[in-house]
Amino acid sequence: MLHDLQRDFAGVALTNSVAALLPHVSAARGSTERRLSVYHANTLNSLTDVLSAAYPVVQRIVGDRFFYGLAKAFIAAHPPRQPALFRYGDALPEFLTQFEPAKTLPYLADMARLEWARLDAYFAADCDPIDPQQLANVPPEQISNLKFTMHPAYRLLESNFPIFTIWAVNQPDLDPVPEVDFDQSEDGYVSRLTHTVIQRALPSDTLSWLRALKDGETLGTATALAMACDEAFDLQNTLRQHLADGTFSNFHV
Amino acid sequence: MAAFASGTPDAAWVEIHSENFFVPGGPRLAQLEDVRSHYAISCHGVGLSLGSAQGVDVDHLSTLRDLVDRIEPGLVSEHLSFSVVDDIYVNDLLPLPYTEEALQAVVRNVDQTQEAIGREILIENPSSYLAFVDSVLTEWDFLAELSQRSGCGLLLDVNNIYVSAENNGFDVSTYLEGVPGDAVGEIHLAGHSIDGSGEERLLIDTHGDVVAGPVWTLYQQALEKLGPRPTLIEWDTDIPELEVLLAEAHTAQRHLDAVSMPEDSSRVA
The missing domain is CATH 3.90.930 (Outer Surface Protein A; domain 3)
Structure with missing residues (x-):
């Protein structure tokens, strides 16, 4: 039971899918959905910050707005698997090769590989x-x-x-x-x-x-x-x- | 962190997020060794997920043990929350329902952790934005039971008490009265932001601002009940100049000095 509830809550945090969790939570006042959205915003913002720190040149090339959209799509497709984030984002170069909106920048995936190699070297x-x-x-x-x-x-x-x-x-x-x-x-x-x-x-x-x-x-x-x-x-x-x-x-x- | 690596700032101890140092090598670990040579360290974890129904990750636990063996911290702490489910890690401290099932899961996980690293840990109360309809215990009763059953200590985050009380409509004094004072081994202070107004007013725990007035008042109340406790100012988004941070630490030290006997050595970091 606790496990099911936690799976539902993770869905809220990662993708703001609130339907399954809503019957189990309550707000002292105001909208419960809005309160749940705080968890989603926290998760999305902190993971986006991790990706920004790992891929500064990719972000500089595509601009902040594009990068945030890329981060959101990446996080939904590749949520972290390890509870330590220095390795989070290793799948971004491969993700970029398939990311339709980045097709006009064919060198972007290789730039991400270079930036990941730099981070990997830093922590080796x-x-x-x-x-x-x-x-x-x-x-x-x-x-x-x-x-x-x-x-x-x-x-x-x-x-x-x-x-x-x-x-x-x-x-x-x-x-x-x-x-x-x-x-x-x-x-x-x-x-x-x-x-x-x-x-x-x-x-x-x-x-x-x-x-x-x-x-x-x-x-x-x-x-x-x-x-x-x-x-x-x-x-x-x-x-x-x-x-x-x-x-x-x-x-x- | 560079300033602390040189040992310049006047602080008794420094708290790190344990998982930031789970790296194999490189400058970050080297800098931690430098900080360690000047200050006592507190290892504050954010990834163990002690509330997980699926149990704690043994690899994570063994990496934590290696860090603890290497750094020999004065304190080791974690959160009353979960962040791992089905092997997905949600990078946030998600809340638990205060039920017997959840209590048993946390007790089991805390027991396993304390056994693995060979020492007592402190568990921090979360900031929360909502309640679970299935909860049968208050948060303070849950923490008291957890401490009693597992032998863990508590890390009292005074800002989190205030944020959760404002959001969920309970009384901060009742909370303070309900906490087993002897178990509290550390206090956290931090800034929050206020979002929305009226029915939609919500306090958000940002760690990105100075400590709010009502939180200082609650800190004073806590010290009067508990006596002096090592206190940390948390500030990890929009980090200001070091002077601003140290000024907050000095304010906390004044509160501590006011309740301390001369032989007490609780200090602010």
Whole structure:
């Protein structure tokens, strides 16, 4: 009985469906429906705030009114499943690919994926990156057999749109705003260096190299794949850059 | 939170929403460790859903236990409400009917929680906008029974008493008289907003304004009955400058000092 009542109340809070609950509640004065609407407004507003905090660039691109409508549709279709909200909104990128009113902005779902990757990286487990000195101690003949473990915050992203550039031009107070070539595609990664989320667009050779290492290939195999993409692939500089970015948390032979 | 991480503000303790720190890692947890190094912490949960007929989520409970082990808070509290049903989480503190069935569910869930984290928790009275036709107990009798059967303490939110009394037409003094004073381990104060007028006048618990005059009066009444209790000013929407918040805390401290013996150490946060 209590369970049924609670299911009815959740329906009020999430979608303002009051009919089932009305016979069970009363107001000391005035309209009972209006009092129930307070619970719906609280729930909708607080979940919308969670989505706003997770997707600031999506909101900036579509504007507040559109975003609130999107949030309302998303919340009705995907109510939270976990009683902690730092993971709420992970289904929004996929939802956006099917969201009819957003069809005129084909890059929006990828922008949401980038923003979710940033949030995910922000909350990822703490882990010290590889100390470059340790790597320097590996005997030269074993270098090409090295395998790396990626930092828990590390995420690769591939897009048919220039999402890293679009993200950058949508940061507040940017002056002057550079031109965006929407015909460009951009791949890249998001990670966290101690407490700061970082992101970089990557050329295709480096992307192949990182994807291979992430999939557990050896440094030798990854480098061969990168050079197949672009024979000018510069292993030394690329490795140095990624050690500085804390991309790897461990290595073994 | 950054100000508290540096230890600058004059406060005896700091209260956090437990679930905000259920994250695997990153700067938010690191900042909490910094705050912990300067202040005592109170862990105030909003997601355990102690009123759920389906019981509490064991994973949630074990994450809470990890946080409690890590932070070693002075107090751990939750709400008399539910927010989980059929594994959907409604991000609001939804009210319970005050029936024997609901009482048994809450007692069971509180027992399980106290056992899992190995300590007593405080349960906070909700703000409510309506009543259930099936209720057979008053809220204060429900809380008294809950405390007696489970051994939990109470977190008395004075603003919530005022908001619920205005909305549901009961007398705040009767409420205060009915609460088992010895069980109260903490007091909350907060601001509310008034929406509509006449028949449709409704007080809404917003945590987004200064504490209202009648709530200060009720706080004074509560302290006279209970004696001094650790008191927290809640403000989590439209958060003002830190000075405004600290001024509210100082007002509460003056009320506390007026009822405290010199050896009492109840403080405001």
